[in-house]
Amino acid sequence: MIGVRPTAKPSIAHGMRLQWEPAQAAHVLLYPEGMVQLNESAGAIMSRCDGVRTVADIVADLERTYSTSGLTDDVHAFVELAVERRWLELRE
Amino acid sequence: MSVGPPLWLLAELTYRCPLHCVFCSNPTEFAATGAELATADWLRVLREARALGAVQLGLSGGEPLARDDLEPIIAAAHSLGYYINLITSGVGMTEERIRAFKAAGLDHIQLSFQDSSRELNDFLSSTRTFELKSRVAALIRQYEYPMVLNVVLHRLNIDHVDEILAMAERIGAEYVELANTQYYGWAWLNRDHLLPTRAQLERAEAAAQRVRARLGSRMQIFFVVPDYFETRPKACMNGLGSVFLAVTPDGTALPCHAARMLPGLTFPNVLESDLRSIWYESEAFNRFRGEGWMKEPCRSCPERHKDHGGCRCQAFLLTGDAANTDPVCDLSPHHHLVTEAVARAERAAAAAGNGTPSAGPGTPAVVSRPHELVFRDHRISIAVEHGSGATAGGQARGES
Ligand code: SF4
Ligand code: SF4
Numbered sequence: 197m198i199g200v201r202p203t204a205k206p207s208i209a210h211g212m213r214l215q216w217e218p219a220q221a222a223h224v225l226l227y228p229e230g231m232v233q234l235n236e237s238a239g240a241i242m243s244r245c246d247g248v249r250t251v252a253d254i255v256a257d258l259e260r261t262y263s264t265s266g267l268t269d270d271v272h273a274f275v276e277l278a279v280e281r282r283w284l285e286l287r288e
Numbered sequence: 289m290s291v292g293p294p295l296w297l298l299a300e301l302t303y304r305c306p307l308h309c310v311f312c313s314n315p316t317e318f319a320a321t322g323a324e325l326a327t328a329d330w331l332r333v334l335r336e337a338r339a340l341g342a343v344q345l346g347l348s349g350g351e352p353l354a355r356d357d358l359e360p361i362i363a364a365a366h367s368l369g370y371y372i373n374l375i376t377s378g379v380g381m382t383e384e385r386i387r388a389f390k391a392a393g394l395d396h397i398q399l400s401f402q403d404s405s406r407e408l409n410d411f412l413s414s415t416r417t418f419e420l421k422s423r424v425a426a427l428i429r430q431y432e433y434p435m436v437l438n439v440v441l442h443r444l445n446i447d448h449v450d451e452i453l454a455m456a457e458r459i460g461a462e463y464v465e466l467a468n469t470q471y472y473g474w475a476w477l478n479r480d481h482l483l484p485t486r487a488q489l490e491r492a493e494a495a496a497q498r499v500r501a502r503l504g505s506r507m508q509i510f511f512v513v514p515d516y517f518e519t520r521p522k523a524c525m526n527g528l529g530s531v532f533l534a535v536t537p538d539g540t541a542l543p544c545h546a547a548r549m550l551p552g553l554t555f556p557n558v559l560e561s562d563l564r565s566i567w568y569e570s571e572a573f574n575r576f577r578g579e580g581w582m583k584e585p586c587r588s589c590p591e592r593h594k595d596h597g598g599c600r601c602q603a604f605l606l607t608g609d610a611a612n613t614d615p616v617c618d619l620s621p622h623h624h625l626v627t628e629a630v631a632r633a634e635r636a637a638a639a640a641g642n643g644t645p646s647a648g649p650g651t652p653a654v655v656s657r658p659h660e661l662v663f664r665d666h667r668i669s670i671a672v673e674h675g676s677g678a679t680a681g682g683q684a685r686g687e688s
Contacts, residue, residue: 211396211434211462213371219293219341226371228396228436228463231295231344282505 207247293341294533305350336563345370353380366393378424400438425459437461442482449495468514483633521598521614528576
């Protein structure tokens with residue numbers, strides 16, 4: 197995949213906060229004067245971005261959790277987008 | 289119609305402020321409002337709003353630092369799970385307080401120019417205000433808050449975008465909001481002196497675009513065009529009563545911070561009702577929900593779900609009827625009121641010898657922040673952008 201390496205460790209970017217909001221029944225990403233309501237898959241990915249797990253770990257965990265396979269491309273694409281939007285930071 | 293929860297709570301803690309801005313967004317009659325809520329009242333408001341679903345909290349004013357109970361307010365808000373934004377001019381900030389705010393759980397500080405051109409001139413000429421801002425900016429960085437610099441633009445300062453951005457870069461801002469004045473409150477009174485020319489606006493946008501290209505993501509620059517130059521209105525507050533709840537210093541609950549001007553509505557007070565009944569049941573919050581209140585041309589317009597007919601306050605200020613189409617819309621029979629105001633600004637600027645058209649590149653598109661929800665805060669009436677929802681399931685945001 198372009199950009200994101202499977203060994204990279206994504207974490208929520210500085211100044212942002214991810215939390216589950218019952219009133220919206222969604223994970224939301226909070227940041228200065230705004231917020232993003234994440235859909236289910238984005239929430240599932242972001243909530244695993246703890247700066248410890250690698251992208252490959254996250255893919256494996258999601259595939260296990262949802263008993264599916266072939267999520268690599270989607271997860272990489274999302275992580276790349278989230279880094280570009282400064283929602284996530286990457287450590288190699 | 290199903291009514292969703294409020295997501296954004298703006299706590300206007302006080303109208304006290306050491307500055308005197310020409311286009312302050314506080315109501316012009318603010319001196320006549322009642323006594324400020326006590327700490328315990330604010331804590332109850334925070335609990336009630338959080339229980340309804342509010343998650344973004346703006347602490348503003350006036351100058352919120354004028355309250356000496358910010359620390360316990362922040363601590364309570366943090367333990368409730370709010371993301372807390374402090375919107376300040378920096379006047380009154382000390383290291384002791386900024387450290388206490390951090391310990392209490394403050395998430396972010398927006399350092400704003402409280403709209404006086406004198407203050408901006410000081411800033412641009414590196415005098416007193418600049419030193420104050422730099423000192424506060426250094427503290428913000430030292431205590432690792434994300435830093436947003438907010439500068440309100442108008443005819444008298446819009447030609448300084450290059451200098452403003454150079455200063456922002458020097459003090460280490462991560463986000464800069466160049467928000468053109470919107471015309472409510474004091475700004476409405478000063479409109480003919482503040483409205484820029486189209487040429488000024490285009491030059492300023494081009495300047496912002498050049499700096500953006502040079503700095504990339506190091507400093508994010510948001511340039512918000514004044515809606516007088518648009519042909520469609522902003523989706524004000526995502527529709528009144530849809531996501532935003534403001535509480536004024538005396539406890540009046542408003543669906544937008546400027547809404548107090550709207551005639552025929554009695555706004556409830558948090559000292560008399562709980563927020564749940566205010567949000568869901570009060571006439572003031574229900575009046576402009578949905579589309580039943582709309583008149584033509586909005587009533588039958590296919591775009592009505594998108595912009596909700598624009599701003600009610602602007603419709604009222606310009607046409608005298610808050611249920612009219614926002615005259616910014618070129619389908620409004622009152623649109624000429626907006627174009628005439630712009631034409632007056634052009635004439636005034638020509639007479640004063642500024643605002644000459646530039647031969648620069650074409651107008652850059654309005655900057656949008658996609659994936660975001662509609663929020664207004666202190667700059668609430670100040671601007672708007674339309675974003676688009678996308679892969680992450682975000683909702684469009686019209687930002688003020
Ligand atoms: S007529 Fe009303 S709904 Fe239609 S675009 Fe104009 S403001 Fe929006
Ligand atoms: S734009 Fe909206 S928030 Fe702003 S003054 Fe009008 S009604 Fe209020």
